[in-house]
Amino acid sequence: MFGTTRKIANRVKRVWSGTLPDHVIGVSWSADGRFLAAAASTGPVTVFDAKAGTGDRTFAGHGYGTLALAWSPTASVLATAGKDRRVRLWESNGREVASLETNAKWVEHLAWHPNGSKLAAASGRTVHLWTAAGQLLEDLADHASTIADLAWKPKSDTLAALIYGGVMLWTVRPDAPPTFRQFPWKGSPLRMTWSPNGTMLAHGNQDSTVHFWYAETAEELQMWGYAMKVRELSWDATSRYLATGGGPVVCIWDCRGTGPQGSKPQMLDGHAEDAPLAAVQFQHRGHLLASAGTDGRVCVWQPQNKKQPLLGSTDEGPEATCLAWSPDDKLLAVGYESGDLAVFNVA
Numbered sequence: 526m527f528g529t530t531r532k533i534a535n536r537v538k539r540v541w542s543g544t545l546p547d548h549v550i551g552v553s554w555s556a557d558g559r560f561l562a563a564a565a566s567t568g569p570v571t572v573f574d575a576k577a578g579t580g581d582r583t584f585a586g587h588g589y590g591t592l593a594l595a596w597s598p599t600a601s602v603l604a605t606a607g608k609d610r611r612v613r614l615w616e617s618n619g620r621e622v623a624s625l626e627t628n629a630k631w632v633e634h635l636a637w638h639p640n641g642s643k644l645a646a647a648s649g650r651t652v653h654l655w656t657a658a659g660q661l662l663e664d665l666a667d668h669a670s671t672i673a674d675l676a677w678k679p680k681s682d683t684l685a686a687l688i689y690g691g692v693m694l695w696t697v698r699p700d701a702p703p704t705f706r707q708f709p710w711k712g713s714p715l716r717m718t719w720s721p722n723g724t725m726l727a728h729g730n731q732d733s734t735v736h737f738w739y740a741e742t743a744e745e746l747q748m749w750g751y752a753m754k755v756r757e758l759s760w761d762a763t764s765r766y767l768a769t770g771g772g773p774v775v776c777i778w779d780c781r782g783t784g785p786q787g788s789k790p791q792m793l794d795g796h797a798e799d800a801p802l803a804a805v806q807f808q809h810r811g812h813l814l815a816s817a818g819t820d821g822r823v824c825v826w827q828p829q830n831k832k833q834p835l836l837g838s839t840d841e842g843p844e845a846t847c848l849a850w851s852p853d854d855k856l857l858a859v860g861y862e863s864g865d866l867a868v869f870n871v872a
Contacts (some may be wrong), residue, residue, distance in 0.1 A: 592608065729757065
């Protein structure tokens, strides 16, 4: 086991706290870092002043429950989705600017195009594509199963849809119908993430494995040995390291050269042995990694420091559900099963 908080000067400090009506399903920072949005499972969405935690505004969100939220990467527009078959677009003051209906009862996943020009939403077996203003562009339908996740390839017009049986890669063209290719894989994938340079795609799976794809060649690798199914994935800014959950220990794979297959991951042990991870995330541009567990503990790691990788942590508390770094990488927001929300500074 690596070091503990008793052996180091803890550099994770709470800045402010908030409360939602029910457990927090997601948190998202506005592109300028001024606002932090958090959604409760029962539907309400609250927008906080990100620095002070004051002046919060709560709006209804979605009847029967909110399932996803995401700020536009280029504007102060918040997209939310939920169990009322709708995607809704909101201004930061809580004014609803669009209500977009889908063809399924639940809308589970949202993905803004990297330049903010388009919004994708997964509704059952269909991907709906809208402009940033809410005008329908395309319905990418007839996927073989319910879509488990969505992710735009960085700096491109290619959208990946994760389904049972592999990955569908849709390339959206302004002057022609969308085209697609498939990465076939016999299994049940759960979550995916592109490397920042767009060369690799990784997905965590129901069978306690992580699968890697090289985007240009469709060459594939698979890593196994996890304690449970893998939903927690995050690339570092250099596209060299992939952090994964799948148990109480953070595993970091070195993906340089020919990839991680046959190598041994770095393992960061800072959570209770019986507490699986709920989320892992590298900073957007920095080298630090945050992990949150079902033990309620939040750990911040500097993985390149092999002798003392743990930079700081919080005490155990309510079960954590999600986390997100602020755009400037200075603040860390964490949501909890209890409905609590906390923002930490990493000095």
